Amino acid sequence: MSTSNFTRRGMLKTGAIAGAGLALPQILSAGSHSSYMNAPTGSTVTLGFNVPQTGPYADEGADELRAYELAVEHLNGGGDGGMMGTFSSQALQGNGILGRKVEFVTGDTQTKSDAARASAKSMIEKDGAVMITGGSSSGVAIAVQGLCQEAGVIFMAGLTHSNDTTGKDKKANGFRHFFNGYMSAAALAPVLEKMYGKDRKAYHLTADYTWGWTQEESIAAATEAMGWETVNKVRTPLASTDFSSYIAPVLNSGADVLVLNHYGGNMVNSLTNAVQFGLRDKIVNGKNFEIVVPLYSRLMAKGAGENVKGIFGSTNWHWSLTDAGSKAFVKSFGTKYGFPPSQAAHTVYCQTLLYADACERAGSHNPCAVGEALEGFEFDGLGNGKTLYRAEDHQCFKDVLVVKGKENPENEFDLLEIVEVTPAAQVTYAPDHPMFAGGELGACNAG
Amino acid sequence: MDVIILQLLNGLDKGSAYALIALGLTLIFGTLGVVNFAHGALFMIGAFCAVTLQKVLNISSEAIDPTKTDFLGNPLVVKTPYVVNWFGPETGALIIDWSVPLALLVAVPIMILVGFIMERGLIKHFYHRPHADQILVTFGLAIVMQELIKQGFGANAIPTGAPDAFKGSYDFGNLLGFDPNVIIYPYWRMIYFAFSAIVIGAVFAFLRFTTFGMVVRAGMADRETVGLLGINIDKRFTIMFGIAAAVAGIAGVMYAPINSPNYHMGMDFLVLSFVVVVVGGMGSLPGAVLAGFMLGILESFASMNEVKNIFPGIDQIIIYLTAIIILLVRPRGLMGKRGVMED
Missing domain, CATH: 3.40.50.2300 (Response regulator)
Incomplete structure (x- = not known):
């Protein structure tokens, strides 16, 4: 009787193992590459x-x-x-x-x-x-x-x-x-205190959308903490182009600082209007009237031209x-x-x-x-x-940069000068800080 | 009291810009019967005439200064405007400083030409088409002009300053017996108001006291009869289009120092100006001027904190709210005439 090592059962077993072994890399690669959205497949x-x-x-x-x-x-x-x-x-x-x-x-x-x-x-x-x-x-x-x-x-x-x-x-x-807005405020406030003192009355003009609201909340809280009084907070429509009717009431509000929570075209126009109205030449409560722009960008500074000179703000990088x-x-x-x-x-x-x-x-x-x-x-x-x-x-x-509109620019790009590099520790807040509370990260979604 | 005076000044100033644009719009509508949505773009092009002249006057010769470096550490290229080279530092600087008023001289012929090309090249083909077609084609034209300006000048605002002599502001408070620094108003805005008053007066005088104006007014009233009298009314209307474009253009030039011009400033004014025209009464020139000032003043008062505290957000809707009320009470607008856009 001839004997053979090949049995039907053995063949099936070997076949199953080999099959599984061959298929395994395919299954694994499918697991790591196509189980998420737009997994790249080519080169x-x-x-x-x-x-x-x-x-x-x-x-x-x-x-x-x-x-x-x-x-x-x-x-x-x-x-x-x-x-x-x-x-x-x-x-x-x-x-x-x-x-x-x-x-x-x-x-x-x-x-x-x-x-x-x-x-x-x-x-x-x-x-x-x-x-x-x-x-x-x-x-x-x-x-x-x-x-x-x-x-x-x-x-x-x-x-x-x-x-x-x-x-x-x-x-x-x-x-x-x-x-973010909180970090700008945390970095700016100590510099503002050093430059303008603890006894100031601030008037806020704020772009009426998510960024403006949180920027206003942050800077008002930070300046109030060092003793400033917030005289008024006025929301301006994002589509505004002429801010004269919002600037005019600042003149006799008793405020001696104007905070412009504006960005882009809004900031260019509101700052230009404020300077036109002579706010920076005014003396109120025995102090020079000052303007603060919490979020600065060089492209905006270019639009506002000479009006940015000497005005404080913050920026992510310069x-x-x-x-x-x-x-x-x-x-x-x-x-x-x-x-x-x-x-x-x-x-x-x-x-x-x-x-x-x-x-x-x-x-x-x-x-x-x-x-x-x-x-x-x-x-x-x-x-x-x-x-x-x-x-x-x-x-x-x-770190956050506190900057100032440069008085004597050396070239057309030289519009802001860095006044202070505020260390990261000073602008760090707890994850559950009230200004950031209310949402959940949730779980990551791979599609 | 001081706040009210201040907002009144503001309103007159805003209103003068609205009135100037609405006046041009009404002129075109009244003469040619075209609803011109490109009129805001003409205002914008006017402002960019000022920007362009400022840029042209600042074209500079370049010399390398080896003692200074640029942002990459290379030797700095020092630029000196040719105007300064030619006329000396003082006169040269003065010419550059006065670029906005000088731009008026450049803007008038340019704007008349632009208006002429617009009317002859495109709009005349739409005289007998429905108003909806006219609105679509002029709106499209406005977008094209806007994109061309953006292509050439970028999307950001370009600061275009008033002459140094007119920077700063005047203290009305002293004059009226208030405390100093309470009612101050920028010089340039006062000039803008005076300028618009002069332009508006000039347009009215032109239509009222010249033969040309008389023919145009006759044509506005009854185009067919004037044509039958052997007068080439089309030619005169083309000229009126050019004049309306020039009015929008110089309004734009003078506005440049108030807010740095950008490519979408025309659109910002356009919608408001249309409301002004409708409130004033389609086709009525005095109505446009009256409504322009009225809405400007109302808008200023609506942004007072005292008013906003009672009606939050009123500053954003006041113009449209007023328009609704006026149109409910007087469906033809403040000074609208029977028969306009009613056929």
Whole structure:
């Protein structure tokens, strides 16, 4: 009788094991690559840059796009590498993200929430963007952040300064590098006290939307804490162009400080109007009348021209910083485009690098893995000193710049001078601070 | 009391801008029967005439100063305006300083030309089309002009200052017996008010006391009969379009120092000006002026804190609220005539 090692049962067993073994990598790879939204499959990965290309913030949007293109160039190994060389995490190799070449699509937010959501949706659904970033308004940022949370992609916020973005409207998929209204107030208040004293009466003009409200609340609380009295808080419609009828009542309100919680075109016009009305030449309560603009940007300072001279405010970053990261960024941006980058350009460049770096460290584009890599991440070398991406609310904590409109600019870009670099510790607050309370991060959504 | 005087001044100032734009709109509507949604864009182009002249006067020769460096650490390129090179530092600086008033001289011919091209090139083809078509085509034209300006000048506001002599403000308080510093008003805004009063007066005088004006008024009343009398009314109406464009343009030039011009400033004024025209009565020139000042003053009073405390948000809706009330009481507007837009 001939014997054989091959039995029917044995064959089945071996076949099952071999089959399972062969199938296993497929199952595993499916697990790590296609169980999340827009998992990249080819040799490229697509990022979605959602910036205002039309509308009142189009110049800021254009500067953001320049910075994004520069970041993509650096990530793919082109150019001089910019801040990749100074970034404390050295996970980025200049070979794209996780070996895939970085490509991008752009959308136009028009600084309108519905348009911004539509363009983000199109980039996610049609173009397969695995991450959305950008924007120059808190209303837009909050709307797009909500959309990304629902869609299951990461949102790296651009220029958004409302407390709510990482406060009551925070989302697990959303991350903000830019500072916020509370931080501006915490940094500004001590400088204002030093310059203008403890006994002051402040009058607030505030843009009537999420950013204005939280900015007003923050700066009023911070100045009241040091002894200032708030005389009045007046909300102005976002669409206002002439602020004369809001400025006129300031004259006889008894106030000796005007706080302009305005941004962009609103700030340019309200500040110009206030100076036209001679507020800065007035003496009230025996003191010089002063104007404060809590959130400054160089592009706005340019619009307001001479009127910004000597006026205090805060900013996230300025090209005149002399740390290695800032210098590297200004050099590569300035060489490519012929002028220094704005704070909007800086924050979005950082956000792109931070996202790419988190993917490298996580070994995946999966939003949950990327989120985990960003939460509690400490880094340095991106122009703001030591920075923490706090896990509790996805807000970056870093130094804040207090700036002043420069009296004698040396060139057309030299509009703001840094008065003080406020250390991160001084602008840090508890995650459950009342100004940020009310929302939940929730769970990350991978789509 | 002082607050009321201050807001009255403000209202007159706002109203003068509304009235100037509404006057041009009404002129075009009354003569050509066209609802011109591009009129705000003409105001904006006027302001950009001032911006352009300022830029032209600042065209500079470049020299390298090796002792200073730019933001990248390269030797600094020092720019000196050619005007300063040609006329000397003092005269040159004075010419640059006065760029806004000088821009009036440039803006008038440019705006008449723009108006002429608009009317002959596009709008004349829409005379016999429904008002909805006219609104669509002129609105489209406004968007095109706006985008062209944005392409050339960027999206951000460009500061265009008044001459140094008119910076600062005048203390009315002293004059009226109030405490100093209570009622102060910027010089340039007062000039703007006086300027609009002169322009409005000039347009009325032109229509009232010249033969040309008489023919135009006759044409506004009965175009067909005037045509039958052998008068080429179309040619005169084209000229009126140019004049209306020039009025909007110089209003824009003078407005430039009040708020730094940007590409969408025309749209900001357009909607309000239409409300002004409707409230004043379609086709009525005095109505447009009256309604312009009235709404400007009401808007100023509505933004007073005392009023806002009683009616929160009233400043945002006052103009439209007034328009609704007036149209309910007087459906043809304040001074509207029977038969206009009613066929």
